[in-house]
Amino acid sequence: MTTLGFLYPGHAAEDDYPTAQKMLGGGHTLRVEHTYGEDLHAIEELLDLGNPSRLAEGAGRLAAYSPAAVIWACTSGSFVYGWEGATEQAAKLAEAAGVPASSTSFAFVRATQAIGARKVAVAASYPKPVADRFVDFLAAAGIEVVRMSSHGIQTAAEVGTLPVDAVLELAAGNDHPDADAVLVPDTAMRTVALVDTIEKRIGKPVLTANQVTIWEALRLSGEPLVHSGLGTLFRAAASAGQGR
Structure with a gap:
């Protein structure tokens, strides 16, 4: 059983993850840990939400479950940093988690390229x-x-x-x-x-967002990417590549 770790901001649609776990058909545990900040779709608040120190705290909690990969499951809290800032954010998360890490924003880019x-x-x-x-x-x-x-x-x-x-x-x-x-x-x-x-x-x-986030975790952990019921992306593994 492979555990995949997700840092999810606040509470909204985190039940997508147990739903996806069932759709993946076994073999994976999708572990969600929550981070907290002000819930507002505004630039300054989103920069604070994705602060690397906040994510490092969440990664510390996920460590108890030995995830194969960790994803910052927040699109706006990653792309708001711009390409270079989001790259640094993911690198610091990987360092804190001790495993490959990424964010939903990079998941969108890689998924778009994969299809x-x-x-x-x-x-x-x-x-x-x-x-x-x-x-x-x-x-x-x-x-x-x-x-x-x-x-x-x-x-x-x-x-x-x-x-x-x-x-x-x-x-x-x-x-x-x-x-x-x-x-x-x-x-x-x-x-x-x-x-x-x-x-x-x-x-x-x-x-x-949640679809590509889960795909990115599977990709980083080297797990199979082909699964039914999750759209074209999960039928397009041959072109996905394995880069980080």
Whole structure:
């Protein structure tokens, strides 16, 4: 049994992880430890939320479970640092955890590359100033955003209350004809069990925050990446690569 560790900010959609554990079909324990800061989708608050010292404390708690990899399961709390800052954040987390580490922002980049997507639409729950930083982060990896929708939701707690129909509409309703895939970047949104449904509706790959976070943990730990029910990404392992 391989344990994968996730540092999850606050409480919103962390039940995506036990849901995914069941969907993976056994052999993996997805261990979630919570970190805490002010729940606000605003630049300064997100910088504080992703502070490396805060993440190191969480990594210390995860150490008791001997995870094979640790992921900072927060998109906005990583991309808000920019490419270089997020790289340093992940490196410090790896040092604190003593195992390979990453963040949801890098998971999005690697997952987008794994499915061969170059142009994407972003269906963001965040206010525009925060969502714009995600666009910049993707651009630093050579990923073009052909449409970015910002829904202005101020807190993760509010995102976590979105009903299924609202999540489906946010994801499927913000596609673009030129996009190779649609990205839904908020780990506060319950999406793991909905990826296949959204893909069938729009006819193209969909990458969601908790989905790519779990994929990234599997990738870093060297575990198999092919699983059913979790979208195109989990059928695209051959092109995923093993780089860190």
